[in-house]
Amino acid sequence: MNHTDSWLIRNASAILTGLPGAAARHAGPDIRVRGGRIVALGHLDPEPGEAQIDARDCVIYPAWINTHHHLFQSLLKGEPQGLNQSLTPWLAATPYRFRGAFDEASFRLAARIGLIELARSGCATVADHHYLYYPGMPFDSAAILFEEAEALGLRFVLCRGGATQTRQLEADLPQALRPERLDDYLADVERLTARYHDPAADAWRRVVVAPTTTLHSTTPDELRETARLARTLGLRLHSHLSETVDYLDAARAKFGMTPIQFCAEYEWLGADVWFAHLVKLLPEEVRLLGETGSGIAHCPQSNARLGSGIADLVALEAAGVQVSIGVDGSASNEACDMLSETHAAWLLQRARKGEQARPRYAGGEFEGGADAASIEDVLRWGTAGGAAVLGLSDLGTLAPGQAADLAIYRLDQPRYFGLHDPAIGPIACGGGASLKRLLVGGRSVVEDDQVPGVDLAELAHQARQAVRGLQQRAGVRS
Secondary structure (H helix, E strand, O other): OOOOOOEEEEOOOEEEOOOOHHHHEEOOOEEEEEOOEEEEEEOOOOOOOOEEEEOOOEEEEEOEEEEEEOHHHHHOOOOHHHOOOOHHHHHHHOHHHHHHHOOHHHHHHHHHHHHHHHHOOOEEEEEEEEOOOOOOOOOOHHHHHHHHHHHHOOEEEEEEOOOOOOOOOHHHOOHHHOOOOHHHHHHHHHHHHHHHOOOOOOOOEEEEEOOOEOOOOOOHHHHHHHHHHHHHHOOEEEEEEOOOHHHHHHHHHHHOOOHHHHHHHOOOOOOOEEEEEOOOOOHHHHHHHHHOOOEEEEOHHHHHHOOOOOOOHHHHHHHOOEEEEOOOOOOOOOOOOHHHHHHHHHHHHHHHHHHOOOOHHHOOOOOOOOOOOOHHHHHHHHOHHHHHHHOOOOOOOOOOOOEOOEEEEEOOOHHHOOOOOHHHHHHHOOOOOEEEEEEEOOEEEEEOOEOOOOOHHHHHHHHHHHHHHHHHHOOOOO
């Protein structure tokens, strides 16, 4: 494997940049990378001693930026008790039932599997909403996540989740489900910030304040305190919100307002805040999110798998909301990679609009929703949009001066044969396009679908053993 961070990438069939409008495509066909940065795009002549990548018959995208994940769930795919459950019973059936079964080894393996899966889809930056915390936890899970991302050469954003309250009496809960004290939570945020957080626009490591849910995981006053600490430390804020109608019911019952109004009341809106899901929103909530420049991590496959619905990205973006894409956790998405996620986003935005079509005799004005989202829109959401919500402005686009985070896809499988526009292939055709090369900061991380030092057959064996161990510790009968 070549360890240089300077390259000449030559002869690409198509280049999508992640930029809006007419700048969404670049004719290329070449890209020069020097010192981990893009320095030029166009017809470029080789320079002496420059490493080259032949991208003939390949498509180049900015590397994906995944803005919402739960890596520990990589060993919980297709878990039977939760497979056909909607959000609330699924939480009890799968992630919360198994969370106490994770030890240090199984947690590390789960993180490794998830990160490798993402890298092999062309993803360079992963924001993990990690909420597996409890008093007296016997291992430093945050350190493991940073270590595994660094070992693979990926950028990593730790969204430090957790809860200071639950909906049950603490005395009735096993240790792994008990909440933390607020002081302990805040102290750990400060520890992690001092150790890992880099405010640079091309940071390899970031920390985010991310209570698991704004409505249920902490008290209103404590929620405000987390926001104030985050802004004092220069950190962003993230949480789950409005994934199902239960959020609307809960916010009205507990606080007499909508979920977005509640967040506004307790200082949890703004350009430094993004929420996962936002599927069930009232029109006034969309306006408030847009007015404050808040963001969304859209997770279409998880929202479909759990039957939650489809977030209206078109309306949200039109209102001023920052749009990004996340894969969510493997316990509610059995294919946690950015190619399948963006394919789903493209289809489901169109399906959502099409569902609203009515016959003309009943006042209808359109037949279908195929104009709802273009391939360029989806790519921009999954790259530049992710960079925007994470505050990593040097990432997410292919342009001179930007960090050289880029994915080179080979369209060499039958599903891509016959394409009139190769540029759309990795998103539009579904499946997993072969990854010729993934560069992150100009460094080669994946080559010909292979991650250096990773034996996939051995990883599969370890995963099977780990699943059996989790089942035994969780008391699952075989």
